[in-house]
Amino acid sequence: MTQINFTVNFEELTQELLNCNLNQIVKSQLITILNAYMEAERDELVNVDAKAKTGNRQAVRNGYYERDFTIPIGRLNLKIPRTREGEFSTKLFERYERMDQSLILMMIDSVVNGVSTRKVTKIVEAMGGEKVSKSFVSNAMKRLDPEIQEWSQRPLTHTNYQYLYVDAMYIKVRENHKVVPKAVYIAQGVTENGYRELIGFKISEEESHKAWSAFFSDLRNRGFSNPNLVISDAHAGLKSAIQSQFLNVPWQRCTFHFLQNMIKVMPKKNSEAERRVLRQLFQASTIQHAREFRDEFFQLVSGRSKFDRAAEILEQGFDDATQYFQFPQGHYKFIKSTNTLENINMQIRRREKVIRIFPNVDSAFRLIGSVLIDLSEKLEETKRYLP
Template identity: 35%
Template sequence: MILQVGEPRSKEIGAMAVNDSVDPAAWLAEQLRTQDPDLLRSMVQTMAETLMSAEADSLCGAGYGERSSERTNRRNGYRTREWDTRAGTVELAIPKLRTGSYFPHWLLERRRRAEQALISVVATSYLLGVSTRRVDKLVEQLGIKHISKSQVSEMAKVLDGQVEAFRTRPLDAGPYAFVWLDALTQKVREGGRIINVHVLVATAVNNNGNREILGLEVTSAEDGAGWLTFLRGLVARGLSGVQLVTSDAHTGLTTAVAAALPGACWQRCRTHYLRNLLTCVPKSAQPWVATLVRTIFDQPTAEQVRTQHAWVIDALSAKYPAACDHLDAAREELLAFAAFPRETWRQIWSNNPQERLNKEIRRRTDVVGIFPDRGSIVRLIGAVLAEQTDEWTEARRYMGLDVLAKTRLRLIPGDTPQHNPLPQPLTA
């Protein structure tokens, strides 16, 4: 089946005999270019028009543009109708027939229930990896029967094309001064077994001060090779101007950052680091040690931050030498944030912004539990990330333009300052 949503809807152009198929990737690229703020509304429109096209093909006895002796009718352009849904008002192109008339009765009867069913088709397609048998059952809720396997597969391709276009779009809103990296573990069936795979996610602040999800990748192992491939892919798409990367001490990540983003500093997430540090002291002393370490980040200037760090090391040296050595070895990676404007510190010294995004991803993936394949992981998480990026585009700036200007100016005067070295990951 060919997705038939691309023919011009005006009467003048609609009467022309043109091929009304559309390239899904090109369609989504246009949505992203025009910064369509509501990806879900576009998906609902695409799915509804695909289902109507399938039903019209069934009434004609053959697919659009197909020569067949079994054909009983032909298409005759489109008419438009607005459809009010909770995803917004959707303008649908309803196929017209040469003989007789066609109108999807699910638009007339029980509109609200039909709209819920249609959105559930979109959502469940993501959640279930677009199982053709399951989607066929779901569209029956709309009164559309006998959707073939090839037609359901074509719907899946549309959804996959939208996510793939988001994942591979050019990163042309740089420079991206600050980048956050993280990894999530998901379960997937492969080769008759259930295995863990790792979803690598990168988020950044673009030149307009908005947060933007740069990309995601599914890897078998969370190692240096996976991180390096992921980062090089981002650079190839246009990632540039990175000054600081914030993350946990994932295996091989720091080496990959040094290789793919030369000149960028690495900030170890203070929240994750503190958890590791507290394993070096007795449980009874952990609240005191945690409070002591937090005073490092309460200082108003970079000089005082480093002074307080040295003081905390001295305070721990007598009773807890292991914690003292651990904190001393992590000095540069833990205090990298201090080289940047004070206004950015709370946003760049931890991975907490990324953690909030991870919670939203897990809220969706927990419904699935075990994914049928890796493609379904990319489909679901990619859709969540695309929606989140749209929301951030509409929201207020994450960082002010004046703050970003200060960040860039720090590299201009005199000699370029030496960046903090990228040490190997530390373990408690």
């Protein structure tokens, strides 16, 4: 039996598995690896390339049939290769029966570590009990990555989008023997029918005007047209990219972040009344009521130097933070902040917390893409986001 060394914190991993739907990601990637393994078995029997015309064939490929395979994490639907005369028979299942749960544990370990090539090699060795070539691992990974690549580059011409939410989060990646931060850009759209869709993500060096502009250009190249409103935080590079890429489209500054920016610079003691007025401002039902709360705040803090910075932030950002009043009242609470994207970021963070540091950018792209595909499928099953 192959000796397996685990590197994850299994106490954290147990909580991770209990609190999320990681099993779906595990299943998807495990199916890809098992199908690739059986395909390689048949290739070895046939002994020639699928498109080659030669008299040296040991057998003739004859498509696939499907079979359910039950393992500890659930039932997998596999594509079993076959040959015309029935010479091929996979040894996968008898090998699995001879081994313990190390395959599943290794698969989970690989998923939370981004499914690196080294991890996949260990998986295949655990399955077959012997060393495998780099070409096999490479081919297996080539079968895994296209799904994420295809999803991340799919056309966006099937609908028009009312609203666009964009946000960035930071992860740590090993690069040139150093641990460096990378920005993960994520975009979510709300369709004209009121449903949410995750429409894009990208891993970049940092948040900047240039990088955000490139991200938006990619969305446009895929068919994304001007939305009615763009919602984001007030990062300078992001804001300028939105203004240059989405001409004549209003920008909504996230009210949650805006409120936090003001509270952060206010005294922690004896400021309850001022905080309450700021919160009421963003709970107002009309722009006129919001302006009244704004003016009430200015009156409360007038002549009190400790509130000068908060008052300045409010004065400069009020108009950008109240763009949502131009839209249907039933949409206010859904479009005045990026909270819907914060929930997406939280799902990624739960995986990233276990990993801590991604071994490379491809690994990060693979895991984050898998999580987003899984969440995207869930969004398709949920009810309308907007009333």
